[in-house]
Amino acid sequence: MRARYLPVVAFAGLVVAIQLATHFTDSAYHLTQLTMTAYYSLLIVGLCMLIGYAGQISLGHAGFFAIGGYLSAFLTTHNLAPHQAGALISLLSKSGLLVTRSDLYGGSLLTVHPWCACVAAAIVTVAIAYLVGGPVLKLRGHYLAMATLGFGVIVYRIVLGTEFLGAADGISDVPGFPLLPGLEIAGKSSLRVPNYYVAWGLVTLGMVLLLNLIHSRVGRALVSIHGAEDAAGAMGIPTARYKLNTFVLSAVFASLAGVLLTHYNGGIGPSEASVMKSVRYVAIVAIGGMANLWGALSMSLVLNYLSLRGYLGSFDDAVFGTILILIMLFAPDGLLRRHLFSDVKRLVTGSAADEEAP
Amino acid sequence: MTLLSVRDVSKRFGGLQAVSDLSFDVARGSIKALIGPNGAGKTTLFNLISGVLEPDRGEIVFCGTALQALSTHQIASRGLVRTFQHIRLFPKMTVLENIMVGRHVHSGAGFLAGMLNLPFTWKEERRIREKSFEIMELLGIADFAGTEATSLAYGQQRVVEIGRALACEPKLLLLDEPAAGLNMRETSEMGGLISKIRDMGVTVLLVEHDMELVMKISDEVVVLSYGQKIAEDRPLSIQKNPEVIRVYLGDDQ
Numbered sequence: 184m185r186a187r188y189l190p191v192v193a194f195a196g197l198v199v200a201i202q203l204a205t206h207f208t209d210s211a212y213h214l215t216q217l218t219m220t221a222y223y224s225l226l227i228v229g230l231c232m233l234i235g236y237a238g239q240i241s242l243g244h245a246g247f248f249a250i251g252g253y254l255s256a257f258l259t260t261h262n263l264a265p266h267q268a269g270a271l272i273s274l275l276s277k278s279g280l281l282v283t284r285s286d287l288y289g290g291s292l293l294t295v296h297p298w299c300a301c302v303a304a305a306i307v308t309v310a311i312a313y314l315v316g317g318p319v320l321k322l323r324g325h326y327l328a329m330a331t332l333g334f335g336v337i338v339y340r341i342v343l344g345t346e347f348l349g350a351a352d353g354i355s356d357v358p359g360f361p362l363l364p365g366l367e368i369a370g371k372s373s374l375r376v377p378n379y380y381v382a383w384g385l386v387t388l389g390m391v392l393l394l395n396l397i398h399s400r401v402g403r404a405l406v407s408i409h410g411a412e413d414a415a416g417a418m419g420i421p422t423a424r425y426k427l428n429t430f431v432l433s434a435v436f437a438s439l440a441g442v443l444l445t446h447y448n449g450g451i452g453p454s455e456a457s458v459m460k461s462v463r464y465v466a467i468v469a470i471g472g473m474a475n476l477w478g479a480l481s482m483s484l485v486l487n488y489l490s491l492r493g494y495l496g497s498f499d500d501a502v503f504g505t506i507l508i509l510i511m512l513f514a515p516d517g518l519l520r521r522h523l524f525s526d527v528k529r530l531v532t533g534s535a536a537d538e539e540a541p
Numbered sequence: 542m543t544l545l546s547v548r549d550v551s552k553r554f555g556g557l558q559a560v561s562d563l564s565f566d567v568a569r570g571s572i573k574a575l576i577g578p579n580g581a582g583k584t585t586l587f588n589l590i591s592g593v594l595e596p597d598r599g600e601i602v603f604c605g606t607a608l609q610a611l612s613t614h615q616i617a618s619r620g621l622v623r624t625f626q627h628i629r630l631f632p633k634m635t636v637l638e639n640i641m642v643g644r645h646v647h648s649g650a651g652f653l654a655g656m657l658n659l660p661f662t663w664k665e666e667r668r669i670r671e672k673s674f675e676i677m678e679l680l681g682i683a684d685f686a687g688t689e690a691t692s693l694a695y696g697q698q699r700v701v702e703i704g705r706a707l708a709c710e711p712k713l714l715l716l717d718e719p720a721a722g723l724n725m726r727e728t729s730e731m732g733g734l735i736s737k738i739r740d741m742g743v744t745v746l747l748v749e750h751d752m753e754l755v756m757k758i759s760d761e762v763v764v765l766s767y768g769q770k771i772a773e774d775r776p777l778s779i780q781k782n783p784e785v786i787r788v789y790l791g792d793d794q
Binding site (some may be wrong): 474 | 640
């Protein structure tokens with residue numbers, strides 16, 4: 184087995200160990216926050232790919248998370264029954280893309296099927312990411328940061344100001360996301376354990392895909408763009424396209440995270456689109472070591488969990504802001520750097536550790 | 542036979558005419574040198590040929606294709622590859638990885654194939670690695686394969702940069718001051734390396750200030766002064782050309 188997959192196995196072991204620990208200590212309620220943490224982590228590892236490997240900052244990824252979450256929430260809760268006579272709706276209904284269910288008060292609802300809503304959210308996200316990323320990724324450094332920040336603010340103001348998106352209240356009563364008969368992504372306490380495994384299983388899958396990517400020809404090209412963009416172009420790498428593709432890829436990760444967490448929570452509110460969320464995601468990637476997927480994932484696990492459990496109190500956002508300032512001041516390459524392990528090895532053995540030897 | 546043809550090319554920066562109506566050809570399989578005092582327009586010309594800049598007038602034809610409309614990466618993938626005056630190796634990457642990036646245009650795995658780790662990419666990666674080792678052995682840098690490229694000595698970094706360019710299997714290699722910052726021994730080795738590259742079938746166009754090196758290895762020399770060509774000839778004749786001597790040593794009237 185390839186060395187890159189060993190940590191994946193260890194990670195899967197940790198996921199199981201945590202579940203077992205909560206089982207035997209009778210504290211399964213922790214799993215709810217841990218499941219939510221998993222979906223945020225999906226966004227984090229995608230963002231880590233963009234920031235750490237392709238070297239492009241985004242302060243607007245909460246926007247993509249919200250686009251996914253809100254689209255899915257709207258499509259799966261908006262009642263289409265009054266329009267049932269329309270040609271489009273009846274066509275959609277006949278092709279099985281719609282689903283009938285009953286609401287809280289026993290009334291009948293005709294809505295888009297969650298799977299279709301998810302696919303629609305992904306497609307819309309790809310389109311928006313290409314539209315936004317195309318012009319914006321021509322910028323560098325803090326100009327890029329400001330432009331993506333602007334995108335995040337726009338999404339935030341739109342969801343906050345749009346009546347049918349619930350304005351300040353957001354959208355609630357979002358149904359579960361059906362996976363198998365008897366298994367859906369939903370916050371029911373009877374499904375707490377399976378949902379925990381589904382969520383972290385998806386994170387593991389995402390990690391495998393991204394680890395493969397960074398060890399591929401594309402990953403090498405991305406690191407080279409990060410290191411010396413003009414030289415990468417001179418080697419025949421289409422730098423603009425590679426940056427844009429990575430931006431879109433990370434946006435899709437964020438959007439899917441938004442879709443799934445919305446179904447898990449049963450709703451979404453405008454705070455998910457806020458700029459402070461974007462700042463938090465960047466802070467987590469930074470403290471995780473920038474170009475270090477495992478570092479970003481472990482920091483996401485710890486910090487998101489602490490925040491969701493309320494350990495950071497009402498200083499939540501302040502904590503993440505402070506983390507970002509401290510990282511930028513003292514360790515702009517990130518705290519858990521890519522070479523940390525070889526540095527430690529060198530200290531212990533007193534010799535140069537040759538990593539990635541052929 | 543002509544590989545690269547520069548025809549009536551001009552480039553102006555504000556009030557400075559950096560290159561004016563410049564024409565010359567580079568014959569396949571030769572080493573051609575561009576020389577001239579500082580500010581003669583050599584680097585501008587290099588940037589024009591490699592697509593970093595666009596000419597105001599004139600055209601640059603490589604293997605029958607006009608290059609003006611192409612971007613740098615398109616030009617590189619057509620087999621015209623450059624090195625930089627100030628070494629531009631990829632930091633945080635080993636020598637091997639740097640050279641492997643040079644194989645980019647000769648491989649094809651994209652985002653999806655990479656993420657899914659499709660079987661055809663394994664073979665491709667192995668070929669990239671083998672070819673990179675071949676190049677490192679040719680250049681005598683295989684011992685540094687696992688070393689971070691930017692931690693090497695300056696002279697070795699230059700060799701790595703040329704190796705990375707060679708990994709692209711260029712038809713034409715543009716070397717921007719390959720001997721800058723090298724000591725006498727390294728310069729002479731660099732001369733041997735450039736001749737060897739030409740003998741492998743790669744055409745070379747270089748900008749260089751070290752006259753001894755230029756005169757020793759070049760088949761033909763183009764002399765620029767204030768953006769204009771003042772001479773184009775074989776090295777021995779260039780050394781005797783009164784106009785060239787005047788430009789380099791000054792007018793004593």
